[in-house]
Amino acid sequence: MIERFIKQSLPALLSNRVYFLIVLLIVVVIIMSLISPYFLNARTILDILRMGTVLLLLSIGQTLIILAGGAGIDLSVGAMLSLSGVFLGILSRSGVDIWVAALLTILFGGFLGSINGFTVAIWGLPPLIGTLGAMWAYGALALVITNGVPISNFPREFAFIGDGRILGIPAQILLVALPVFLIIYFFLNWSYLGRWVYLIGVNETAAKFAGIPVTRVRFSLYTLNGILAGIGAVVMASWLMVARPDVGNGMELQSITVTVLGGTNIFGGFGSLFGTLLAVLIVTLVASGLQLAGINAIWQLAVLGFILLGAVSVNQLIFSLKARQSGLST
């Protein structure tokens, strides 16, 4: 019985990325609560999850873009986050009502994303290069506009999104992270457009012959990613109450790490938003658990690297073992 479980059920269980991540999440929670006695506490956990909101937003967009294949990737998300935040700061400083400004910022993010959509999907640049150029251009623009100085003159009530609570739940989770995730989750799994994303990723040529407007779908995904970065910028600014021109530095690598850890195939076609959500939870819990335990932030980077390499290689190994087993049995 146990032998059978270890030989057959366990690999099957672990080769499904979502179960694998759930197991990993439980392991992480156990280790963290052993390291720090403050960890297992509803309030702490909710506070910790708050740190994951912006990462989740960016990773959702990244997941969709990578899913749609064609070597799709967006290296400019971090820079879009920074530049949108600066845009919000400038609007707010020039006296525009903060909520109007927030809305405009989200649109501005969409505009930045659509530039990526233009260069990559329509013009046809390799995504790695197109968004790399955009990353440099946007990131530098954010610095040039502000001269590197953070903008901080947001009205007090603006802090509600980032810092407020509704029924004890942080507002940015209840008002931003959850709705956005649910909307895009249903969109991806229950709408034509969502299924197209997978189809394009699996086989672009077949998708074209099936009449799917590949170019337009990809264009929309890059635009959507910009919109998500714009929302992220609003949340970030409301949380920090300051618009820093370098706030998104390194976010592109984090969002790619999370996406891949979440089981999305880097070549497109396979993956799930749920996996991405679990990966965001794991990464956020590990980062703050290490912080609680007083371990230097620098080592979080290394831990993230090890988790990434470990998770992907263990997953691949199990997958190939399973393939070999089923190959022998049939």
Next chain:
Amino acid sequence: MKTFIPGLSRRDFFTIGLVLLEVIIFSIVSENFLSSSNLRSVLRNATELSLVSIGMTIVILMGGIDISVGSALGVVAIIVGWLIQAEVHPLLIGLTAIVVGTTIGFINGSLITFGRIPDIIATLGMSNILRAAVFGMLGGRWITGLPPVFSPLVQGQLFGIPASIFVIFFFYLIFWLFLTFLPIGRHIYATGNSVEAAKLSGIDVRKTRIIGYMLLGSLVGFSSLLYVGRLGSVEITVGIDLPISAIAAVVIGGASVFGGRGSIIGTLAGVFFMAFMKNGLLLLGIPSLWERAVIGFLIILSVGIDLLINKRQAISKFLRIKTRQPQAGEA
């Protein structure tokens, strides 16, 4: 039997033309641009990038990519710094640097081939780990005031010609010969064109891949000597721009990120395109904050123009986007 030898392709001429155009524009706009001291400083600053870009070309030719080169250079540079402080013989330091660099390349290659991790993911993970190692090894303090043991490699002169010219020329010649005439060099191109076809023609794809990453690693190791020689110190941000610059140089030079297409000569032109641009903007008195914005814009423009020339399709696709209807009903 006639062997296929890649000389200068149309794409190489495009990049070289781009660099010439750039040089002409900058020399008109700024009178200091063509001064020998300025050209020397451009060369000096471009030496590491040009060597790392050779390795990046090899890896990209095989359809791979390496994001960890910057952090790897940092780790090796710190080890070199320590060894210089311990007054170890320079030859031994150089050997250590190359061995450590090659080892990092070997780890990358093994993760990719044996661990079956996609290139970009494996090197991304390694980059995080090595960057943490850089922080840990430096411990918050920079390594500064190193004696100029390796400076002659970058700053020295031979017959009145800057040493960096010799270094760059030497490495590009060696690797051009390697990629063009050695079987393993041809295997690299073959692997990039089609892994399946390469396997069927009896090429050990795994071995080729690992060797490619080891070559990149050894070049990174050697470049760390140049870095230490040039700056005499190792900062905490060492090599942070290197992977992106190298990828940009290789792609501006005409390599396809999907593998199989690209050339060493194009890459060299790409490196100089980037180096002249950085320098030219500086001479024009444009604030350094703008530098990345302009370079980012130019990367998009140069690759995009090449695409347009290459594919008329892209233009017609672009024009048709507005008028095309969804053809969901079509069989």
